[in-house]
Amino acid sequence: xxxxxxxxxxPGQSRLHWLDARIKLLGLLLISLLSLGAGGxxxxxxxxxxxxxxxxxxxxxxxxxxxxxxxxxxxxxxxIARSLSTPGETVWQWRLIHISVEGLVSGLxxxxxxxxxxxxxxxxxxxxxxxxxxxxxRWYLRPIPxxxxxxxxxxxxxxxRFIPGLLLRAKETADAQRARGxxxxxxxxxxxxxxxxxxxxxxxxxxxxxxxxxQARGYTGRRTEPAFSLQRGDWVALTxxxxxxxxxxxxxxx
Amino acid sequence: MSLIxxxxxxxxxxxxxxALNAINLYIEAGSFVxxxxxxxxxxxxxxxxxxxxxxPDSGEVRLEGVPVAQxxxxxxxxxGMVFQDADSQIVGETVYDDVAFGPENLCWPDKxxxxxxxxxxxxxxxxxxxxxxxxxxxxxxKRRLAIAGILVMDxxxxxxxxxxxxxxxxxxxQVLKTIADLHGDGRTIIxxxxxxxxxFTLADRMVVMDQGRVVRDGSPLxxxxxxxxxxxxxxxxxxxxxxxxAWAS
Numbered sequence: 292x293x294x295x296x297x298x299x300x301x302p303g304q305s306r307l308h309w310l311d312a313r314i315k316l317l318g319l320l321l322i323s324l325l326s327l328g329a330g331g332x333x334x335x336x337x338x339x340x341x342x343x344x345x346x347x348x349x350x351x352x353x354x355x356x357x358x359x360x361x362x363x364x365x366x367x368x369x370x371i372a373r374s375l376s377t378p379g380e381t382v383w384q385w386r387l388i389h390i391s392v393e394g395l396v397s398g399l400x401x402x403x404x405x406x407x408x409x410x411x412x413x414x415x416x417x418x419x420x421x422x423x424x425x426x427x428x429r430w431y432l433r434p435i436p437x438x439x440x441x442x443x444x445x446x447x448x449x450x451x452r453f454i455p456g457l458l459l460r461a462k463e464t465a466d467a468q469r470a471r472g473x474x475x476x477x478x479x480x481x482x483x484x485x486x487x488x489x490x491x492x493x494x495x496x497x498x499x500x501x502x503x504x505x506q507a508r509g510y511t512g513r514r515t516e517p518a519f520s521l522q523r524g525d526w527v528a529l530t531x532x533x534x535x536x537x538x539x540x541x542x543x544x545x
Numbered sequence: 546m547s548l549i550x551x552x553x554x555x556x557x558x559x560x561x562x563x564a565l566n567a568i569n570l571y572i573e574a575g576s577f578v579x580x581x582x583x584x585x586x587x588x589x590x591x592x593x594x595x596x597x598x599x600x601p602d603s604g605e606v607r608l609e610g611v612p613v614a615q616x617x618x619x620x621x622x623x624x625g626m627v628f629q630d631a632d633s634q635i636v637g638e639t640v641y642d643d644v645a646f647g648p649e650n651l652c653w654p655d656k657x658x659x660x661x662x663x664x665x666x667x668x669x670x671x672x673x674x675x676x677x678x679x680x681x682x683x684x685x686x687k688r689r690l691a692i693a694g695i696l697v698m699d700x701x702x703x704x705x706x707x708x709x710x711x712x713x714x715x716x717x718x719q720v721l722k723t724i725a726d727l728h729g730d731g732r733t734i735i736x737x738x739x740x741x742x743x744x745f746t747l748a749d750r751m752v753v754m755d756q757g758r759v760v761r762d763g764s765p766l767x768x769x770x771x772x773x774x775x776x777x778x779x780x781x782x783x784x785x786x787x788x789x790x791a792w793a794s
Contacts (some may be wrong), residue, residue, distance in 0.1 A: 300638045421638045422649070442589040452638055455680060500633040503598050507626040508694060509618060509650035510696050 297457055300420050305348040307414060311525040312423035312517075315415050318532050325368055325539050326404045333542045334403045340535070341410045348418050362409060373398030421448045424437065426517035441512045449501075449537045456496060464490045474508040546610050547571040549595065549702065553604035556590060564590045566757040568604070572703070572735065579765060580737045582754035583776030584642050588737040589629070591754070592704050595622040595735070608702075622651060625695025629707040630700055631687040632680075640666070640682070640690055641675040647698040665697040674713055685716025689723055690771055702733040709738055716744065721792050741769070742780035746791040753777065 302308070307315065326337060346356055356363075374498030415424070425444035464492035465486055473482055521529075554568040565587050570579055582588050585753045593599040594606050598615045611771040613620050628634045629666045637643025644665055648658040667674045669689050674682065679690060688708055695703065705724065709717050725747055728734045738742055741751070753761035757776045773779050782789045 299678060301638065361707075385753040420642060422642055422645075449636070452636060454631070459680075490578075497630075497633050498627065500630060501636070503593070504626075504628055504634040505598055505636060505646075507598055507621060508647040509621040509647075509698065511618065511650065512651075513652060515652050515655060515658060 305350055307344055307418040308349045310528055311521055312419050312427040312531055316427045319411050319415050321536050326407045328543055334538045337407050345412055370398040372401050373401055411444045421451055421519055460493055461490055534536055548574040550607040554601050555603045557602055564757055566740040568759055572732055575731050576746045577734045579748035579751045581741050581777045587757040588754055589706055592706055595704055596621050596626050622698050623700055624702045625700035627691045627705045629710055631691040634691045635679045640677050643679055643694050644697050661697050665693050665753055669693050684712045686720040688720045692723055703727055705736045707737055743792045744791045745780055
């Protein structure tokens with residue numbers, strides 16, 4: 292898990308790399324909101340856009356699938372839960388368990404929507420420096436009263452920055468437990484406990500060390516703001532984004 | 546007036562244990578101080594007082610005559626600290642971002658940050674790694690990145706806590722050369738390490754700590770023959786009667 296890399300920024304020259312972070316963040320927000328109620332046609336349009344953008348930013352479909360392999364288990368669970376819990380015309384039944392056509396369709400749609408949102412988020416993180424993302428978050432949150440935009444942006448930045456590290460640490464802890472024969476213990480709760488407790492302990496210790504390191508480097512919350520300026524390409528992208536949104540809203544309404 | 550003055554410094558851990566007791570140290574500008582002692586002797590706690598990460602329970606730490614607690618922002622720019630675990634110090638998504646973290650905290654203008662980061666990376670030979678992700682670097686490169694992260698803020702004093710931990714020989718040599726170059730530029734270096742042999746020829750002063758106290762303080766050659774009673778290994782070369790040779794020129 293620690294080798295996950297698309298979840299972190301990779302320098303490049305693609306269109307997404309050049310795009311202003313505020314527009315990418317807005318795009319992610321709008322795509323996420325619209326995909327919640329999107330039907331098959333809208334989702335197909337969004338899927339094509341995601342595939343084209345991923346390819347342009349250097350992420351092949353195989354690489355995307357490999358990066359999201361653990362996420363597919365979650366999608367599978369959602370799909371099964373939807374298939375079993377949605378009433379409708381039964382296609383398969385065994386005792387109390389029955390799967391309906393409506394359940395299969397609904398499960399498929401929910402998983403597709405979640406996949407679109409995840410891929411859009413992944414593309415944002417993969418093509419944008421954390422400092423630009425947090426700068427964009429600060430820019431959007433600044434007019435909102437009672438919200439400490441600097442703190443929110445910092446928390447977001449640190450979470451994104453440390454996801455690969457946390458996964459790597461989890462793998463190291465799991466390997467250390469396996470080296471000491473934890474697989475001989477059949478109780479899953481015991482195995483989870485001996486994995487999670489040292490893992491969390493290490494995370495908290497590292498978080499404490501990180502706070503000290505940040506303070507030592509003069510972090511106070513007041514920082515140089517990234518300079519944003521919309522270029523011609525950004526305006527074009529913004530226009531395309533709004534046209535797309537209007538189109539999708541229309542498609543969702545018919 | 547010394548660059549760093551520590552008077553009667555005492556500090557307790559949260560459980561009441563005495564971590565530092567009656568520390569008096571005066572460190573001159575441009576000196577290279579080797580701080581040695583067994584685990585738990587109080588070395589790291591002392592270092593963290595130098596840039597105000599820990600404030601004294603009693604006594605005083607002054608930088609250029611000004612108490613550290615009085616102006617923490619200035620102190621943290623003037624006294625750069627490299628932590629034992631480089632991974633926990635690196636916060637940037639790329640090498641460039643990480644080096645820029647400190648200057649951004651100082652609210653420098655964007656142009657100045659770019660110029661300083663580029664110059665700093667060039668000075669430690671990491672320009673070609675600017676867009677690399679930190680977790681892909683070798684141990685020695687990560688340690689040099691941690692040094693670059695504080696060097697970019699142009700500190701007068703560089704404090705290094707066990708900088709050779711987990712490094713192989715090439716990594717150690719790289720870091721040593723960087724430290725020697727920084728000292729050659731006139732910066733004050735304060736370093737803790739268990740392997741005193743590595744910096745023995747570079748240091749001009751050796752301070753030994755034990756149970757929160759300074760127990761020996763002098764030139765490395767005067768102090769080194771007493772260190773084994775404090776849980777520090779004397780360099781092999783001295784044991785067989787020869788000279789300690791430099792690890793880095």
